[in-house]
Amino acid sequence: MRHAPELDQATLAALIALVRKHTGIDMGERKRNLLERRLRPRMDALALPGFRDYLDRVEQDRDEVPHFIDLVTTNDTLFFRTPQVWAYLEQEFLPSWWTGHQGKRLEIWSAAAASGEELYSMAMLCEEFLAAHPGFRYRIVGTDISRQMLELARKGCYAGRSIERLRETHPARLANYFRPSPHGCVQVSDALRRNVELRSHNLLHVLRPAQQFDLILLRNVLIYFDLAHQHTVLEQVRHSMASHSVMIIGESESISRLDTAYALHRPMIYHVKASSPCTP
Numbered sequence: 001m002r003h004a005p006e007l008d009q010a011t012l013a014a015l016i017a018l019v020r021k022h023t024g025i026d027m028g029e030r031k032r033n034l035l036e037r038r039l040r041p042r043m044d045a046l047a048l049p050g051f052r053d054y055l056d057r058v059e060q061d062r063d064e065v066p067h068f069i070d071l072v073t074t075n076d077t078l079f080f081r082t083p084q085v086w087a088y089l090e091q092e093f094l095p096s097w098w099t100g101h102q103g104k105r106l107e108i109w110s111a112a113a114a115s116g117e118e119l120y121s122m123a124m125l126c127e128e129f130l131a132a133h134p135g136f137r138y139r140i141v142g143t144d145i146s147r148q149m150l151e152l153a154r155k156g157c158y159a160g161r162s163i164e165r166l167r168e169t170h171p172a173r174l175a176n177y178f179r180p181s182p183h184g185c186v187q188v189s190d191a192l193r194r195n196v197e198l199r200s201h202n203l204l205h206v207l208r209p210a211q212q213f214d215l216i217l218l219r220n221v222l223i224y225f226d227l228a229h230q231h232t233v234l235e236q237v238r239h240s241m242a243s244h245s246v247m248i249i250g251e252s253e254s255i256s257r258l259d260t261a262y263a264l265h266r267p268m269i270y271h272v273k274a275s276s277p278c279t280p
């Protein structure tokens with residue numbers, strides 16, 4: 001006898017719509033297996049027999065929404081992911097910002113921070129810049145929609161692929177900024193954590209309190225949205241940019257098909273167009 005499909009078409013469509021409503025992520029029906037795989041353990045934990053029951057739970061119980069978001073987001077990240085971006089930040093962005101803004105504090109936003117590797121990579125560059133430029137000050141705001149990811153970023157204790165890659169590519173930085181932890185991971189140093197602030201934020205909305213950042217890392221998140229939602233995110237992020245600010249996207253992302261306020265400076269790196277004033 002054939003078993004009835006576990007995730008029927010109508011429930012799949014409703015789940016996809018719910019993912020889009022809460023996160024903007026465009027899942028599409030091709031993500032059926034991924035959704036099934038990710039949701040099933042949660043359904044088991046809640047003793048819910050079917051996907052329709054889980055859908056009802058998310059719709060009726062606000063406390064379930066953060067768990068749902070944790071399950072449907074994809075959070076892959078690495079320290080110093082896309083090396084050419086980090087070479088630009090270290091060799092061009094930081095020296096140039098310092099020349100034009102001495103006495104100010106460098107404000108950085110890691111806008112889809114996931115488990116924090118990106119923002120701690122930036123903190124390492126800033127600490128090294130500080131050692132060579134006394135008086136340099138910086139702050140990094142890390143945000144993500146996933147509560148679970150923010151918790152990992154707050155802990156700053158890394159193991160597995162993240163650390164293996166860092167050991168291969170940046171052994172001196174691993175030695176300088178991390179220490180072994182009794183929990184079987186390596187812990188980022190207090191020096192890296194001291195200028196970092198982590199907050200929950202949905203990129204479909206404008207970041208509050210209103211603030212303009214010198215550098216926004218919006219990397220490897222637009223790829224999950226359809227064009228309309230990419231446009232919304234870019235419009236919201238623009239409110240956090242000043243005329244001199246730099247925004248960086250991921251290497252497999254492109255915003256060239258969208259009519260936006262951003263001008264390409266070089267691959268992945270954008271400024272706001274001079275003709276695009278912004279009123280938060």
Ligand SMILES: C[S@@+](CC[C@H](N)C(=O)[O-])C[C@H]1O[C@@H](n2cnc3c(N)ncnc32)[C@H](O)[C@@H]1O
Binds near residue numbers: 073075077114143221
């Ligand atoms: C692949 S990770 C990118 C991590 C890092 N920026 C990098 O490039 O390595 C994508 C992150 O975007 C987050 N995300 C997805 N939708 C979001 C939304 N609407 N608002 C804020 N963050 C979102 C996910 O939770 C996930 O942690």
